[in-house]
Amino acid sequence: MPRASKWAIRLSLIHFAAGILMGATMLFAKAGVGSVGLLNHRLTHVHMMLFGWLVQFVIGVAFWILPKFSEAPRRGNTTLVWASLLALNFGALLGTVEPWVPTLGAAGWSLEILACVLFSVHLWPRIKGFDG
Numbered sequence: 001m002p003r004a005s006k007w008a009i010r011l012s013l014i015h016f017a018a019g020i021l022m023g024a025t026m027l028f029a030k031a032g033v034g035s036v037g038l039l040n041h042r043l044t045h046v047h048m049m050l051f052g053w054l055v056q057f058v059i060g061v062a063f064w065i066l067p068k069f070s071e072a073p074r075r076g077n078t079t080l081v082w083a084s085l086l087a088l089n090f091g092a093l094l095g096t097v098e099p100w101v102p103t104l105g106a107a108g109w110s111l112e113i114l115a116c117v118l119f120s121v122h123l124w125p126r127i128k129g130f131d132g
C-alpha cells in the first residue's frame, strides 16, 4: 500500500471513531440521556463522518488500487494527492467547530470541496481500460 493511502486510511479511522462517538452521544440525547443541546453539534458529526471518514477512506483506497501507468511515476501526480489530503483533514478539522464559529465552518466546506477537486484532477488520467 502506498504511503499516502496508509495515511488517508489511518486518519479516516480516527475520524470514524470520533464521529461515531459523537453520533452515539446525539442518539442518547434524543432518547433523553444527556443534554438535548448535543443535537446542535450535528454539523460536527457530518464533517467527521462524510469527509473525515467516508471521502478520506475512498481517496485512500482509490489512490492505492485504481489503474496505474506503465512508467514511473506509476500512480501519476502524487503531489495532488498529498495536497488533497491536507485540504481534507484541515477542512474537516475546521468543520468540527461550525456549530460555534460558522465562518470557520464555511472555510472547512471550501477546503473539503477543494480536496475532492484536487483528487479528481489526480485521478482523471488513471481512469482507463486495460486496452489503453
Ligand code: HEM
Binding pocket: 019, 020, 021, 022, 023, 024, 026, 027, 030, 039, 042, 043, 045, 046, 049, 050, 053, 054
Ligand atoms: C457513514 C456514517 C455516517 C454519516 C455519513 C452520517 C451523516 C449524518 C448526517 C448527514 C446527518 C444529518 C445532519 C443534519 O441534520 O444536519 C446525521 C445525523 C445524525 N447522525 Fe449520523 N452519519 C453517520 C453515522 C452515524 C452513526 C454511526 C450514528 C450513531 C452512532 C449516527 C448518529 C446520528 C444522529 C443521532 C443524528 C441526528 C439525527 C437527528 O437530528 O434527528 N450517525 N448523520
